Structures are given as structure tokens and as C-alpha cells.
Amino acid sequence: MPSAERFAALQTIQRRKPVAVAAPTPLAESWASDVFSLDTMKEALPRSVFKSIQKTIREGGKLDPAVADTVANAMKDWASSRGALYYAHVFYPLTNLTAEKHDGFIVPKSDGRAITEFTGKLLVQGEPDGSSFPNGGLRSTFEARGYTAWDVTSPAWLMRTPNGVTLCIPTVFVSWTGEALDKKTPLLRSNAAVNAQAQRLLRLLGETEVARISSSCGAEQEYFLVDNAFMALRPDLQLAGRSLFGAPPAKGQQFDDHYFGAIPERVQVFMQDVEDQLYRLGVPAKTRHNEVAPGQFEIAPVYEAANVATDHQQLIMTVLKATAKRHGLTCLLHEKPFAGVNGSGKHVNWSIGNSTQGNLLDPGKTPHENLQFLLFCGAVIRGVHQYGPLLRAVIATASNDHRLGANEAPPAIISVYLGSQLEDVFNQIKAGELKSSASGGVMQLGVDSLPEFPKDAGDRNRTSPFAFTGNRFEFRAVGSGQSVAGPLVALNTILADSLAWIADQLEARLAKGESLSAASFAVLQQITCDHGAVIFGGDGYSSAWHELAVKERGLENLRTSADALPVLQRDAIRELFSRHNVLSPVELESRFEVYAEQYCLAIEVEARLAVRLARTSLYPAVSAYLAELAASIQEQESIGLTPSKALAQQIAGLNQQLLDRAAALEAALGSAPHGADAHMRHCADTLMGLMGELRAAADTLETLVDDAAWPLPTYQEMLFVR
Numbered sequence: 001m002p003s004a005e006r007f008a009a010l011q012t013i014q015r016r017k018p019v020a021v022a023a024p025t026p027l028a029e030s031w032a033s034d035v036f037s038l039d040t041m042k043e044a045l046p047r048s049v050f051k052s053i054q055k056t057i058r059e060g061g062k063l064d065p066a067v068a069d070t071v072a073n074a075m076k077d078w079a080s081s082r083g084a085l086y087y088a089h090v091f092y093p094l095t096n097l098t099a100e101k102h103d104g105f106i107v108p109k110s111d112g113r114a115i116t117e118f119t120g121k122l123l124v125q126g127e128p129d130g131s132s133f134p135n136g137g138l139r140s141t142f143e144a145r146g147y148t149a150w151d152v153t154s155p156a157w158l159m160r161t162p163n164g165v166t167l168c169i170p171t172v173f174v175s176w177t178g179e180a181l182d183k184k185t186p187l188l189r190s191n192a193a194v195n196a197q198a199q200r201l202l203r204l205l206g207e208t209e210v211a212r213i214s215s216s217c218g219a220e221q222e223y224f225l226v227d228n229a230f231m232a233l234r235p236d237l238q239l240a241g242r243s244l245f246g247a248p249p250a251k252g253q254q255f256d257d258h259y260f261g262a263i264p265e266r267v268q269v270f271m272q273d274v275e276d277q278l279y280r281l282g283v284p285a286k287t288r289h290n291e292v293a294p295g296q297f298e299i300a301p302v303y304e305a306a307n308v309a310t311d312h313q314q315l316i317m318t319v320l321k322a323t324a325k326r327h328g329l330t331c332l333l334h335e336k337p338f339a340g341v342n343g344s345g346k347h348v349n350w351s352i353g354n355s356t357q358g359n360l361l362d363p364g365k366t367p368h369e370n371l372q373f374l375l376f377c378g379a380v381i382r383g384v385h386q387y388g389p390l391l392r393a394v395i396a397t398a399s400n401d402h403r404l405g406a407n408e409a410p411p412a413i414i415s416v417y418l419g420s421q422l423e424d425v426f427n428q429i430k431a432g433e434l435k436s437s438a439s440g441g442v443m444q445l446g447v448d449s450l451p452e453f454p455k456d457a458g459d460r461n462r463t464s465p466f467a468f469t470g471n472r473f474e475f476r477a478v479g480s481g482q483s484v485a486g487p488l489v490a491l492n493t494i495l496a497d498s499l500a501w502i503a504d505q506l507e508a509r510l511a512k513g514e515s516l517s518a519a520s521f522a523v524l525q526q527i528t529c530d531h532g533a534v535i536f537g538g539d540g541y542s543s544a545w546h547e548l549a550v551k552e553r554g555l556e557n558l559r560t561s562a563d564a565l566p567v568l569q570r571d572a573i574r575e576l577f578s579r580h581n582v583l584s585p586v587e588l589e590s591r592f593e594v595y596a597e598q599y600c601l602a603i604e605v606e607a608r609l610a611v612r613l614a615r616t617s618l619y620p621a622v623s624a625y626l627a628e629l630a631a632s633i634q635e636q637e638s639i640g641l642t643p644s645k646a647l648a649q650q651i652a653g654l655n656q657q658l659l660d661r662a663a664a665l666e667a668a669l670g671s672a673p674h675g676a677d678a679h680m681r682h683c684a685d686t687l688m689g690l691m692g693e694l695r696a697a698a699d700t701l702e703t704l705v706d707d708a709a710w711p712l713p714t715y716q717e718m719l720f721v722r
Contacts (some may be wrong), residue, residue, distance in 0.1 A: 068120025136590025242333035336402035344480035382579030383494030410465030419458020463540030
């Protein structure tokens with residue numbers, strides 16, 4: 001029998017029914033209906049203005065300031081006709097979250113009237129406080145001016161809440177001195193860098209008509225759902241996003257019965273509600289299913305241009321969390337809210353292409369004959385090998401550290417999986433003779449009534465952090481709570497750098513009179529010889545691979561964020577971003593400072609929570625149960641029985657350990673050293689270990705104390721009760 005509070009929560013949940021929501025609107029009616037899209041602009045704007053905006057979006061040219069007033073007025077009329085009274089410049093500071101500054105369309109007049117107005121200046125530029133966001137030393141507290149600037153390449157949208165409608169305008173966020181204080185600005189710069197170098201290489205390959213090239217992204221968002229009745233009793237989940245205490249239930253995920261199982265009715269209604277909102281916002285949500293762990297689910301959109309996909313990914317997280325509340329649930333985006341079951345990631349499917357050459361990472365049926373693909377794929381291989389530690393650094397957070405390398409997610413060692421077909425092709429290149437590509441053949445199922453279908457030329461590898469999956473690479477190590485902007489910036493920049501190197505090599509060889517095919521083969525052979533160590537098709541979870549990767553292949557195993565984040569301070573990384581005008585040295589240093597501080601703050605918040613919960617919740621509950629147990633033993637002895645005291649003694653010892661370990665953790669919290677590197681090491685090496693010791697005592701007590709006395713909702717309740 002659970003405690004009174006937990007029993008009340010269980011009763012509340014048992015009485016819940018799926019929230020009544022309107023039937024989904026037909027897709028043809030709802031799709032992008034709340035988006036100021038190109039189609040909407042075409043209807044609302046004069047032809048010349050629309051053509052100017054369209055050119056900026058498609059070709060990446062400068063925005064003509066003369067059109068801003070016309071666009072602003074049309075945008076305001078469109079939004080107002082749908083009930084909007086406010087607009088918001090939406091931007092993405094260095095917190096992985098979304099920020100908004102809301103202003104009304106209202107303009108009071110001197111005669112007491114009020115009108116609505118939205119000028120081009122208000123559309124193009126805003127001014128939030130630039131000192132109150134993480135900036136890593138770019139701005140002092142007294143230097144408050146920061147600007148938001150309209151990103152015309154990502155469409156504005158309407159955010160609907162029960163209280164009204166707001167026009168949301170995607171923007172960049174920069175300081176008064178021009179440094180990027182956000183995630184979007186470097187992403188746009190990295191897209192420009194990869195476009196410039198990809199254009200250069202394609203023209204060397206003989207292409208004369210080359211449209212603007214952009215990276216694309218499709219991010220698979222995993223998440224947990226927990227009933228709000230339980231959340232109210234779990235301060236750790238509320239404030240830290242993960243459970244700091246909790247014994248494993250008798251059943252977890254070992255039966256593999258949750259993965260792709262029937263979606264619970266209440267959850268399916270929630271999902272449909274989410275999808276209906278996302279469709280109105282033009283977010284192409286495609287897939288939904290149960291994930292591996294009980295209580296875990298996934299939503300995945302179709303890939304889009306990276307900049308738009310990043311904005312949409314932030315919208316997905318916002319809509320998931322807001323919609324969950326209306327359904328009596330909390331959506332947990334932490335990478336590891338529950339120990340002992342799979343955590344949550346956000347697999348980033350990344351590619352590069354344009355409207356004239358298509359997907360530049362599409363190998364076709366005979367990749368050994370596809371020179372364009374081989375060069376672009378070779379550029380990726382070179383980039384990941386040369387800058388693998390950077391890829392580890394851009395996914396480094398305190399929460400993601402719990403997930404990486406835990407036999408459920410990719411290891412912290414960054415390697416590339418190509419599949420058997422492509423690995424063979426690159427091995428042929430290395431050997432000096434390129435002859436053929438293996439084919440997948442036809443899948444024979446041995447039942448006449450079942451269809452035959454083509455079999456892929458290569459398998460998938462779920463243990464690889466960076467795997468080729470047919471016509472794109474899947475960066476599987478990204479955390480579920482992260483913005484995808486940081487990983488995309490890194491991927492775009494290392495690709496741009498490798499494309500520039502390849503173009504330099506080809507230009508030099510062509511100038512010497514080599515043929516294009518011979519020059520290209522020589523460059524590819526050099527890549528496979530110099531960077532083939534990063535290619536691995538085996539079990540990334542195995543200890544043998546970890547030893548091989550580090551000792552024989554020279555790959556780095558950066559296990560924690562304290563190991564990974566200092567990579568951002570390396571000269572090679574500073575030069576990489578500076579060379580391609582993506583991040584200046586001071587902007588890069590600011591990101592190290594911000595992310596190091598966030599890492600330390602996250603762990604210290606958890607440590608303080610653990611101490612408080614141990615002292616004010618667990619220790620009193622266990623002590624009260626001990627008193628009952630002691631009284632029971634005494635009563636039994638008074639009638640001549642000889643009850644065992646072993647359980648009481650064990651509980652008493654563990655309860656004392658709980659206090660002692662809480663005291664040790666509190667003392668360690670007060671002895672943090674100065675300096676970002678030393679502070680991170682203290683958090684990783686000292687605080688995390690002490691929290692683990694405290695948890696061990698608490699979780700053992702949970703298995704010994706009367707269920708009616710345990711104050712915190714259990715894993716069994718939170719993971720399995722819907």
C-alpha cells in the first residue's frame with residue numbers, strides 16, 4: 001500500500017480520461033494555416049515586393065530595406081485578421097531554450113484613440129536586454145543593449161494559447177558590438193560557408209548551373225510523459241528534470257514490449273493534439289511511436305532546410321510541453337530522467353543539397369561511379385576525423401553525459417559508420433583500384449503471398465554516433481533537450497572546411513595537367529589513407545572498440561562534458577570557425593564560458609536538491625518507520641517472542657549513511673574551486689560521485705522500508721501508470 005500522498009495521486013490518475021479535443025482538421029485545410037508562408041506573401045504583397053523577398057529567401061541575398069514597411073503592414077493585417085493583438089521577436093539564446101519579447105500592435109493617439117501599427121523598423125529590429133542572457137563575458141552587466149533582427153529565411157507564425165494569438169517573428173540576437181548572443185546567427189553563417197565551398201567544388205566538377213546549397217535536418221525527438229499528480233510529489237523532476245532517487249522496478253524494459261507497442265489511448269490523444277498544432281505551424285511531423293523505455297515516446301518530422309528545421313525543432317519542444325500540461329501530463333525532455341532504462345536522444349539526420357543537383361549525399365545505385373557523391377562523402381569523413389572532438393563538444397551537457405556510452409546510446413568516441421557497401425568502396429579507393437559497388441539484391445521471405453522487395457545494400461548500426469543511412473548522415477549522439485543548432489553549426493563548418501581543402505587539392509592537380517578523374521581519385525585516396533581510422537562498422541558499445549579506438553586509431557574518448565568542452569578552446573577549433581567566418585575567437589570563447597557554467601550549475605542544482613530531499617523527505621520518513629519497527633520489536637519481545645532485529649539494524653545503518661553522505665555532498669558543494677576548467681572537474685569527479693553514493697543509500701532504503709512510509713512516487717508508478 002503506497003503512502004497517503006502517492007495513493008491520492010494514483011486515485012487521481014485512475015479517474016482521468018483522455019482530454020476531449022476537436023477532431024483533427026483535414027490536412028489540406030490546416031497545413032501551414034498559421035504561417036506567413038511564401039504562398040501567403042504572394043497573395044498579400046505587391047508582385048515586386050514578393051519577388052524581392054522570394055529572391056532573398058531562395059538565393060540568400062541581402063534584404064531590400066525598402067520593402068520592410070510593405071511586408072510589415074501585410075504581416076500585421078494577416079495576423080490581426082486571425083485575432084493577434086501582439087507580436088513577438090522570437091530568438092534562441094545560449095540556453096537551448098526559446099526567448100520571446102512581446103509587444104502590442106497598439107499605438108495610442110493624442111486625441112485618446114488607439115490604432116494598430118506595425119512598421120518595417122519594428123519588423124526588422126527589436127531591442128531586448130542584452131545583459132540578462134548568458135553571454136560568456138561578451139557583455140558586462142551594465143552593458144545592456146542587444147538587438148534582434150528579422151530572419152526573413154524562416155517564416156513567421158501564429159502562436160495560439162487560450163488567452164489569445166501572438167504573431168511570432170524568428171530573429172537573430174546580437175550584442176550592441178555585433179557579436180552573436182544566440183544559436184541562429186552562427187547557423188546562418190555556417191550555411192553560407194558550406195554554400196560557398198560546395199559551389200566551388202561543384203564548379204570544379206563541371207557544373208555550370210548551381211542553385212544555392214543548404215544543409216538539411218530532420219530531428220527525431222524522444223521524450224517521456226509523466227502524470228502531473230506524480231510530478232507534484234517529485235521536486236527533483238520539477239527542478240532538475242531527472243529523478244535523483246529511485247530504485248529500479250521489478251520490470252523495466254527487459255521484455256522489449258513497449259518499443260513500437262500499441263500507443264496508450266490517453267497518449268495517442270495527446271499526440272494527435274500536438275500534431276494538429278504542428279501542422280497548422282507548418283511543421284511536417286511524420287512519425288510517432290512508443291520508444292524503448294516504458295513511458296517514453298518519439299515524434300519525428302520530415303527533413304527540411306536546416307535553419308527552418310531548427311526553428312521547427314524549438315517549436316516542437318514548446319508545443320510538446322505546453323500540450324502535455326493540458327492533458328494532465330508533464331513532458332520530460334531531459335536525456336536521462338530515469339536511471340536504469342533508456343534515455344532520450346534527438347537523432348539529427350543531416351544532409352546537403354540544392355534544387356539543381358539535388359541531394360549531394362545520395363550515392364545512387366552505383367556509388368563507385370558517382371564522383372560527386374564520393375567527394376562530398378569523403379569530405380564528411382575527413383571532417384569528422386579531423387574535428388571529432390568538436391562534435392563531442394557540441395553535444396556536451398550535464399544531462400547528455402548520463403546517456404552517452406551507456407549501452408543505449410552512442411559512445412563518447414566519435415566514429416563514422418558507412419555500411420558494408422560504402423566501406424567496401426572506400427577500401428577499394430585506399431587499395432588503389434575502384435571497380436564495383438555491392439548491391440542489396442531482393443529480400444526473399446519464403447512465403448508466396450508476401451511481396452518481394454529490394455534489400456538495402458548495407459545494414460544500420462545503432463551503436464554508431466555518426467552513421468550513414470542511405471542518403472544522409474545520422475548524428476545519433478545529440479541530446480533530447482538540446483537545440484539542434486549547435487550540432488548543425490559544427491557539421492556545416494567541418495564540411496565547409498573539408499570541401500575547401502578538396503577544392504584546393506583539385507585546383508592544384510588540375511593546374512599541373514591531371515585529368516579531373518585522376519585528380520579526384522588521388523584526393524579520395526589521400527582522404528582514406530589519412531582519415532580512414534574514423535570509419536568503424538562494428539559494435540561501438542564493446543570495450544574492445546574503446547581500447548582499439550584510443551590506443552591504435554588515435555581517436556579521443558571524451559567521457560564527460562568536463563573533458564569535452566575545453567575542446568572549444570583549442571587553437572585548431574578557433575582557427576576553423578574563424579577561417580570560415582562562423583564564430584570569431586571571442587564568440588567561441590564565450591560559448592565555452594557559457595556551456596561550462598551551465599554544466600556546473602546543472603550539477604550543483606542537482607546536488608543541492610539531493611541534499612535537501614535526503615534530509616527533509618527521506619530521512620524523516622525512514623526514521624518514522626524505524627520508530628514503528630522498533631516499537632513492534634519491543635512489543636513482540638514483551639510477549640516472549642524473539643523477533644529478528646537485522647532489518648531494523650540495516651535500515652538504521654543506511655539511514656545514518658544517508659545523513660553522512662548528504663553532509664559530505666554539502667561540504668563538497670561549498671569547496672568548488674575557481675576557474676571554469678577546475679570547477680567542471682570538481683563537478684564531474686567529486687560531486688557526481690558523491691551524489692551516486694547518496695543515491696545508493698536512498699535507493700536501497702526504498703527497497704527495505706514499508707511502501708506506505710516511502711514519500712516519493714516510485715519508478716513503477718511513474719513509468720507504468722497512465
